[in-house]
Amino acid sequence: MKRLSKIATLLITLTMFHVASADSPLADAVEKKNHAAVRKLLEKNIDVNASQTDGMTALHWAAYQDDLATAKLLLNASANVKAKNRYGVTSLSLACINGNGNMVELFLKAGADPNTSLHEGEPALMTAARTGKPGAVKALLSHGAKVNEKGRKSQTALMWAAADGHLEAVNLLLKAGADIRATLDSGFTPLFFAVREGRTEVVHALLNAGIDVNEPVSREKNRKLKSGTTPLTLAVENGHFELATTLLEAGADPNDMRAGYTSLHMLSWVRKPDGGDGDDDLAPPTGSGIMSSAQFAKQLVDHGARVNTRLKGGKLHWKGATPFFLASKTADAPLMRVLLELGADPLIHNAENSTPLMVATGIGQTMEAASAGTETEILEAAQMLLDLGVDIDGVNNSGETAMHGAAYKNLPKVVLFLDDNNAKIEVWNRRNKKGSTPYLIAAGYRPGNFKPSYETMAAIKKVMTAHGEKPTAKPPKRVDPYAAKTRKKQTAPKEESRERVDLFNGKNLAGWEIQNNGRFSVKNGRLRVDRGTGWLRSIDIYADFTLKLQFRFLEANANSGIFVRTGATSKKDKNGWPNNGYQVQCMDTITGKVPLATMIPYGAPPFEHESDLDALEKAYKPVGEWQSYEVTAKGETLRVKLNGMLITTATSIKNLDGHIGIQAENGLLEFREIELFR
Numbered sequence: 001m002k003r004l005s006k007i008a009t010l011l012i013t014l015t016m017f018h019v020a021s022a023d024s025p026l027a028d029a030v031e032k033k034n035h036a037a038v039r040k041l042l043e044k045n046i047d048v049n050a051s052q053t054d055g056m057t058a059l060h061w062a063a064y065q066d067d068l069a070t071a072k073l074l075l076n077a078s079a080n081v082k083a084k085n086r087y088g089v090t091s092l093s094l095a096c097i098n099g100n101g102n103m104v105e106l107f108l109k110a111g112a113d114p115n116t117s118l119h120e121g122e123p124a125l126m127t128a129a130r131t132g133k134p135g136a137v138k139a140l141l142s143h144g145a146k147v148n149e150k151g152r153k154s155q156t157a158l159m160w161a162a163a164d165g166h167l168e169a170v171n172l173l174l175k176a177g178a179d180i181r182a183t184l185d186s187g188f189t190p191l192f193f194a195v196r197e198g199r200t201e202v203v204h205a206l207l208n209a210g211i212d213v214n215e216p217v218s219r220e221k222n223r224k225l226k227s228g229t230t231p232l233t234l235a236v237e238n239g240h241f242e243l244a245t246t247l248l249e250a251g252a253d254p255n256d257m258r259a260g261y262t263s264l265h266m267l268s269w270v271r272k273p274d275g276g277d278g279d280d281d282l283a284p285p286t287g288s289g290i291m292s293s294a295q296f297a298k299q300l301v302d303h304g305a306r307v308n309t310r311l312k313g314g315k316l317h318w319k320g321a322t323p324f325f326l327a328s329k330t331a332d333a334p335l336m337r338v339l340l341e342l343g344a345d346p347l348i349h350n351a352e353n354s355t356p357l358m359v360a361t362g363i364g365q366t367m368e369a370a371s372a373g374t375e376t377e378i379l380e381a382a383q384m385l386l387d388l389g390v391d392i393d394g395v396n397n398s399g400e401t402a403m404h405g406a407a408y409k410n411l412p413k414v415v416l417f418l419d420d421n422n423a424k425i426e427v428w429n430r431r432n433k434k435g436s437t438p439y440l441i442a443a444g445y446r447p448g449n450f451k452p453s454y455e456t457m458a459a460i461k462k463v464m465t466a467h468g469e470k471p472t473a474k475p476p477k478r479v480d481p482y483a484a485k486t487r488k489k490q491t492a493p494k495e496e497s498r499e500r501v502d503l504f505n506g507k508n509l510a511g512w513e514i515q516n517n518g519r520f521s522v523k524n525g526r527l528r529v530d531r532g533t534g535w536l537r538s539i540d541i542y543a544d545f546t547l548k549l550q551f552r553f554l555e556a557n558a559n560s561g562i563f564v565r566t567g568a569t570s571k572k573d574k575n576g577w578p579n580n581g582y583q584v585q586c587m588d589t590i591t592g593k594v595p596l597a598t599m600i601p602y603g604a605p606p607f608e609h610e611s612d613l614d615a616l617e618k619a620y621k622p623v624g625e626w627q628s629y630e631v632t633a634k635g636e637t638l639r640v641k642l643n644g645m646l647i648t649t650a651t652s653i654k655n656l657d658g659h660i661g662i663q664a665e666n667g668l669l670e671f672r673e674i675e676l677f678r
Contacts, residue, residue: 024050030061055085063094088119096127101135114145121152129157132166162190165199187217187225198240198288228258239287241296254305268326272372320351328356331373331381346388354396362409403428407441412459439471504674518664527671536662543657547631549674558667565658619645
């Protein structure tokens with residue numbers, strides 16, 4: 001479970017359907033909020049439980065629209081409060097989404113099951129807990145809702161309420177006996193969800209319920225949370241420094257190293273994360289509150305943090321590192337100054353005898369763009385370290401110096417800086433244990449990044465020439481990986497090696513047929529879908545394939561879909577959509593008739609499916625941003641990826657070939673780069 005707060009989300013549904021007409025004037029009237037028509041129809045004793053094509057009844061619509069008065073009229077007319085639409089959604093679940101306690105109470109008194117669940121395994125209590133309105137939660141609990149009932153992936157109502165910071169709902173659940181130590185396979189508990197989201201009041205409510213503030217994540221295989229993670233370290237990792245301070249005040253140990261490091265060590269990578277393809281690719285966490293990381297560092301020391309604690313394990317380059325050493329590694333001069341004020345010793349090296357200067361210039365970091373710290377920042381940090389007395393000619397156990405580090409990170413200005421500050425050429429112009437001098441490292445004789453940096457090579461050559469030396473051209477001994485007697489088994493060819501079919505040429509609708517007057521147009525290399533009905537159908541039929549495309553919503557609540565392995569247009573369907581097939585549905589809203597990525601057979605043979613809604617929340621991009629689909633059809637299995645993340649897998653699929661299609665339904669969307677591999 002990632003973020004649990006209500007956000008505009010993309011609902012991806014792999015749907016097999018067969019459309020049939022339905023006569024439900026009462027449901028239609030409630031949907032349109034035509035109260036006069038509703039009363040007239042009820043006076044005629046019309047079937048109050050008649051449903052629309054998708055199973056939505058008048059009572060469903062009253063609940064969805066939070067129309068308490070109409071709901072009472074319908075129940076007085078014997079509306080079935082337990083009726084489910086085709087997605088398995090009851091009126092009670094819709095009322096819980098709105099969080100209307102009076103509506104929930106009304107339905108429960110009318111006989112609704114307080115333990116009803118959505119098709120994907122979301123009990124009504126979890127829905128109400130996420131919404132967070134105490135009236136709905138209280139009503140469900142008073143009518144027998146199981147407080148520890150688990151939904152998908154073993155999540156509980158307390159986890160959802162805690163993650164969204166709904167204090168009143170949390171207190172109601174705790175009073176009803178909610179399990180405060182319920183744990184997911186990832187290691188997350190209600191407390192850890194609250195900490196990650198920065199919900200200070202909820203965190204302390206859970207601590208007051210009996211959780212030790214220093215209670216760590218227990219060690220189990222495949223857990224996402226690192227073993228030894230505590231509420232304090234998780235708060236720091238997510239930039240919630242004010243929350244972390246309250247945890248210190250509640251007794252959190254600032255020197256706890258069960259995760260392998262202390263909170264003070266963490267500040268270096270929280271402030272300046274490694275990774276990415278550029279200086280600004282990875283930003284620090286947004287966090288919460290107004291306390292800065294520098295202010296929090298002082299809070300840690302005020303609460304007893306030892307500023308010169310050394311890491312006991314980890315990668316060789318970082319074993320023995322102090323918080324100051326790690327701040328030097330990211331060239332974080334402001335943090336280095338704060339730590340110095342707090343008593344940091346700048347001369348402490350790591351277990352490999354690397355100095356802070358060496359790691360600042362690049363020792364232990366093999367690519368210039370894969371670690372924090374720009375060249376300008378590194379120059380500032382390096383000058384500070386020299387002013388503090390760090391030895392410019394230090395050599396570590398691998399035979400490397402600060403100049404080797406500058407070569408690893410491709411830093412020509414740092415090369416010249418070190419020479420200007422009298423780095424001894426007789427010390428640094430030596431081969432390390434792998435046989436490379438700084439010049440050879442810059443030439444590409446290094447692990448990870450073998451591309452030469454000609455600018456760095458030129459800087460080193462300039463320095464060497466000034467000292468009467470010439471760069472060696474003799475490379476170190478290297479092992480040819482292709483000379484091995486045995487070779488790894490070749491993997492299957494990438495999909496790009498298969499036949500590629502460009503389904504959309506970016507100019508016109510060649511290869512497609514517009515069905516039922518659908519409004520599709522092409523402009524600037526993009527296929528635009530403009531509301532309305534109908535769909536765009538490929539002329540050709542495809543069986544096994546990988547379909548790739550990009551799309552974006554041009555307005556909120558837009559709705560379309562991708563049809564695969566689908567048949568002809570239904571003559572009975574007023575929208576003119578296909579009569580059977582599979583749909584990857586795009587819906588830019590969490591509300592509406594299609595709840596939570598559900599798969600429906602519509603009278604077709606049953607099949608199995610699984611949708612990862614956690615991945616969905618993480619992969620989703622907002623209106624206006626381009627997103628990508630990858631739909632793979634192989635035999636009886638269909639898989640859907642959104643922005644590179646696997647969302648839905650369906651098996652036992654019976655349609656083994658059919659057309660590709662694009663649906664027109666609601667709002668404006670654009671598609672581009674539609675291609676297929678088979």
